[in-house]
Amino acid sequence: MENIGEDESSYSVLKVSQYPLPREKVMALYQHCDKILVIEEGYPVVEELLHNYFDENDKIKGKLSGDLPRTGELNPTIVGKILGLKEESVKPIPSVVTSRPPQLCEGCGHTDLFNTINEVVADLGNKSVFGDIGCYALGALPPLNTINTLIDMGASITMAKGAADGGLENAIAVIGDSTFTHSGMTGLLDAVYENSPITVIISDNSAIAMTGAQESTAVGRLHKICLGIGVQPEHLKTIVPLKKNHEQNVEVLRNELKFKGVSVIISERPCVRLSRDQKEEIKAKIAALS
Amino acid sequence: MKTNIILSGVGGQGILTIAAVLDTAALSENLFIKQSEVHGMSQRGGAVQSHVRISDKEIFSDLIPEGKADLILSVEPMELLRYLPFLNEDGWLVTDSEPFINTANYPDKNDLFDQIKKHPNNIIVNATEIAKSIGNSKAANMVLLGAASAILPLTVESMLGAIKKLFQHKSERIIKLNQEAFFEGKKVAEKFTNLATKK
Numbered sequence: 405m406e407n408i409g410e411d412e413s414s415y416s417v418l419k420v421s422q423y424p425l426p427r428e429k430v431m432a433l434y435q436h437c438d439k440i441l442v443i444e445e446g447y448p449v450v451e452e453l454l455h456n457y458f459d460e461n462d463k464i465k466g467k468l469s470g471d472l473p474r475t476g477e478l479n480p481t482i483v484g485k486i487l488g489l490k491e492e493s494v495k496p497i498p499s500v501v502t503s504r505p506p507q508l509c510e511g512c513g514h515t516d517l518f519n520t521i522n523e524v525v526a527d528l529g530n531k532s533v534f535g536d537i538g539c540y541a542l543g544a545l546p547p548l549n550t551i552n553t554l555i556d557m558g559a560s561i562t563m564a565k566g567a568a569d570g571g572l573e574n575a576i577a578v579i580g581d582s583t584f585t586h587s588g589m590t591g592l593l594d595a596v597y598e599n600s601p602i603t604v605i606i607s608d609n610s611a612i613a614m615t616g617a618q619e620s621t622a623v624g625r626l627h628k629i630c631l632g633i634g635v636q637p638e639h640l641k642t643i644v645p646l647k648k649n650h651e652q653n654v655e656v657l658r659n660e661l662k663f664k665g666v667s668v669i670i671s672e673r674p675c676v677r678l679s680r681d682q683k684e685e686i687k688a689k690i691a692a693l694s
Numbered sequence: 695m696k697t698n699i700i701l702s703g704v705g706g707q708g709i710l711t712i713a714a715v716l717d718t719a720a721l722s723e724n725l726f727i728k729q730s731e732v733h734g735m736s737q738r739g740g741a742v743q744s745h746v747r748i749s750d751k752e753i754f755s756d757l758i759p760e761g762k763a764d765l766i767l768s769v770e771p772m773e774l775l776r777y778l779p780f781l782n783e784d785g786w787l788v789t790d791s792e793p794f795i796n797t798a799n800y801p802d803k804n805d806l807f808d809q810i811k812k813h814p815n816n817i818i819v820n821a822t823e824i825a826k827s828i829g830n831s832k833a834a835n836m837v838l839l840g841a842a843s844a845i846l847p848l849t850v851e852s853m854l855g856a857i858k859k860l861f862q863h864k865s866e867r868i869i870k871l872n873q874e875a876f877f878e879g880k881k882v883a884e885k886f887t888n889l890a891t892k893k
Contacts, residue, residue, distance in 0.1 A: 406755035480759035494760045494779045498809040500801045501775045504704065506740035507796065547798070 406480040407487055425453055434458060441486065442466035445478055507542055513673030514540040516645035517607050518550040520653045521576065524661070525550070528574050532567070536560035536588070538580035539614045540607055551578065558587030564602040565595045574661045575601070581608040581622035589629060592666070596634040601664040603657070607645075609675035610686045617677045623686055624693035630668045639667040646673070696749040697847045698758040700777045703769030704794045705742050708835030711860065712767065713744040715839060718856035719848045720748045728756040739796045741773055748847055767842050769821070769835055770794045771806045786815040788842040788883075790834055792822040817841055817886055824878050833875035840879025850880070 408415055418433045420426065433440065434454075440463055442451040451466035458464065465471045471486050472478065485491065508515050518540075525533060535544055535551030536559065544551035553563055560577035568575040579588045584606050595602055606626060612618040622629075630640050639660060643653045653671075660667035674683055699716065703709045713729050720727040731744040745758045760779050768774035768789040781787070787810055793803045810816050821837035836857065843850060854873055861869045 406759065409754075477757075479757045480755045484759060495781055497778055498775050500805045500809055501772055502797060502799050502801060504739070504741045504772075504797055506705075509739070 407484045407489055420450060423449075425450065425457075427457075430454065430457065434463070438463070440464050441471065443472065443478065443483055448474075505545060507545075508539060508548075509676050511676045512539070513609055513645045513671070513675075514543065514607055515548070516647060516650070516673075517578075517605065517653075517671045518543045518548045520643075520645065520650060520657060521550050521578070521605070522548070523650075523654050524657045525574075525576075528661075530572070530574065532564075532572055532574045533576045533578060534560040534563040534567070536577070536579040536583050537614075538583050538607075540578060540580055543578065557583050558591055561588050561591035561595060561602070561604055564604070565591060565598075565600045568600045568602045569598070573601075575603070576657075576661070577602060577604045579604065579606055580613075581606055581610065581626060582612040582620040584626070585620070585622040585629070589633065592630070592635070592668070593633050595666050599665050601666075603660045603663075603667045603669065605657075605669045605671055607671045609673060611675040611678055611682075613675040613677060617675055617682070624690040626670050630670075635666055635668050639663055639665065641667070641669045643669060643671050644673055645671050695847055696747065696751070696753070697765070698763045698780075698782075699746040699748070699846075700758060700763045700766045700780050701744040701746060701768070702766065702773040702777050703742055703835075704773060704796070705740055707742070707769040707794065708832065709742045709744055709769060712769075712835050712839050713746055714860055715836075715853060715856045716746050716748065716846070716848070718859055719852040722852045722855060723848060725750055725847075726753050728753045730756040741776060743773075743777060765842060765845050767838055769838060771803060771810065771818070772801065775806060775809055781813070784815060785813075786817070786842070786845050787813055788817045788819070788838060788845070790821040790838055791818050792820060792834070817883055819879065819882050821879065824882065825875050828874050828878060829871055833872055836872045836875035837879035837882075840876035840881075841883040843876070843880050844883060 416433060416437055418429055442454060442464060444450050448467040451464060451468050454464045467474050521533060531552035533550055533552050535541055535554040537557045541554055544554050560579045564575040564577040592604060608626060610620055610623050612620050631637060641656050641660060643649065643656055645653065656669060660669060701709045701712050710731060713731065717727050717729055726749045728747045729744060732742060747753050747758060758780055762782055763780040763785055764782060765786045766774055766777050766781055771789050771791060771793055774787055774789040793800065807818060810818060819838065819841045821834040822831050824837045825831045825833040843853065857872045857876060858869050861872055
């Protein structure tokens with residue numbers, strides 16, 4: 405509509421925002437037109453349905469026919485092109501402009517943790533760090549480049565376990581506190597049950613940071629959960645990821661990697677996005693639980 | 695009348711606050727408005743953009759087609775250039791001169807200014823400095839809104855009213871600070887004579 409404006413005379417337009425499709429209207433449009441262009445966001449659902457209705461007729465154009473791109477968002481520029489409208493002469497982005505990917509906040513505890521892991525991993529020579537979903541997924545990208553494999557929530561532990569069971573040495577899982585209580589605990593139980601040689605690092609910032617620092621159900625409960633699952637107390641360690649603790653933290657990680665069973669290292673430092681009041685509330689909650 | 699505006703900058707610079715002022719002011723003038731935005735992970739120092747469309751007639755797309763923006767208003771000079779393909783032939787570029795450097799390969803800012811100055815209708819304002827001088831560098835976004843005010847299809851009164859409404863929950867002092875920032879920006883932009891003749 406952006407492209408054809410108020411001049412609807414040259415196109416027959418049917419707006420569909422329901423399922424099942426309005427059969428009579430679709431039939432009327434089909435009989436009236438030489439060609440139907442289906443413009444829809446996401447998966448080409450309507451286009452596929454029309455192909456079914458009209459026996460794979462090539463009158464139907466859209467994403468499946470390759471006329472519109474399958475990936476990315478649609479916008480008036482893309483749709484204007486396929487309608488064959490005059491293209492604006494567009495100024496290019498000057499080559500001096502560089503990309504600006506998102507990154508961890510200044511002073512974030514995850515950064516110090518990744519620096520610790522990087523130092524340890526550099527000597528190991530293998531790519532054995534499995535990541536998870538949260539702000540710390542940014543550890544897969546430059547400048548940190550710590551995480552080697554990343555799929556979905558909870559998979560850091562199960563991937564590390566699978567790889568370790570398959571023979572990978574020094575498998576490390578990095579998972580946040582809230583992702584751990586969301587879907588990391590089940591994997592940890594499996595690893596303990598089969599005594600898989602993995603080191604799980606729970607990067608505990610006491611918040612669901614990535615989505616805006618909501619309350620984490622893990623607050624004050626991580627140690628008890630790990631012990632309850634069966635992690636051996638002598639292989640449940642706590643570190644504070646600060647520059648001044650770097651050497652000490654490197655030692656803790658090195659030692660736990662030597663252990664051929666399940667180790668859990670809880671890396672504790674509150675998210676920098678938490679307000680003073682939120683931090684006080686967290687402290688009170690931890691005190692009440694211990 | 696239809697005005698297409700692209701707002702840009704880095705997460706946390708107040709881009710969406712500018713959008714909210716424009717939206718609120720346009721609604722108070724009974725105009726049509728469509729606004730969309732890209733943020734999310736950009737909170738972590740990534741690029742943020744918002745498309746704002748204001749018209750006295752119905753607006754269809756919430757995205758501005760390439761080559762159709764009348765104004766790119768940016769809180770950061772490199773982010774301004776990122777959206778250049780959207781600018782129309784005689785569109786305006788308004789930006790803060792203060793770079794936000796959080797990447798290793800950030801270009802020399804003079805190279806950025808050279809590119810911006812290739813376009814006749816540009817206003818480069820040291821909005822961060824101006825905002826700092828009146829009490830809070832965070833108000834740079836309102837300085838820029840003021841600097842662009844002559845290009846916008848909205849009255850100064852409705853924009854000031856929108857600022858008041860949006861900062862009402864904070865304090866009278868914050869409202870005044872932002873309104874002052876707006877005026878300072880407006881004053882600076884009046885030096886650009888070709889802008890003064892535009893309206």
